[in-house]
Amino acid sequence: MSRLLTNEEINRQLGDLPGWKRDGDAVTASYDAPDFPSAIRLVAEVGDVAEEMNHHPDIDIRWKVTTWRLSTHSEGGLTQLDIELAHRIRQAADRLGATAGDHH
Structure with a gap:
């Protein structure tokens, strides 16, 4: 079991994660890979x-x-863990x- 992070802890740690942003009770990011096979390798x-971490992300591939x-x-x-x-x-x-950015 892990404890919930405070807003201050989340904001501070997101400073070390370019491309990641808070979305309610989650953090999100998009990565643009050089090509489709690279995107699939990233997911794999x-x-x-x-x-290994027993902590599983939600993933969208387009x-x-x-x-x-x-x-x-x-x-x-x-x-x-997040x-x-x-x-x-x-x-x-x-x-x-793969580069981070807002690709929605």
């Missing part, structure tokens, strides 16, 4: 990480853009050449 890599939504449903909001997974997603995206 993060899928392995999420399974061509080469993946959109991620993280929340700790069991706690009803944001916990350190921030850690966001960092892991960002690192995987960087390795695969």
Whole structure:
């Protein structure tokens, strides 16, 4: 079990996560990959990480853009697990050449 983060903790930690923003009880980001296979590789890599962490994101894939939504449903909001997974997603995206941005 993880405790809910305070608004101040969330805002401070989002400062280290370019492209990520708060959306109610979740944090979200979109990554534009170089091509469709790279987007699928990003989802697969993060899928392995999420399974290791036992913390699973909501993922939307549209061509080469993946959109991620993280929340700790069991706690009803944001916990350190969400921030850690966001960092892991960002690192995987960087390795695969996917760029963060608002692609909705």
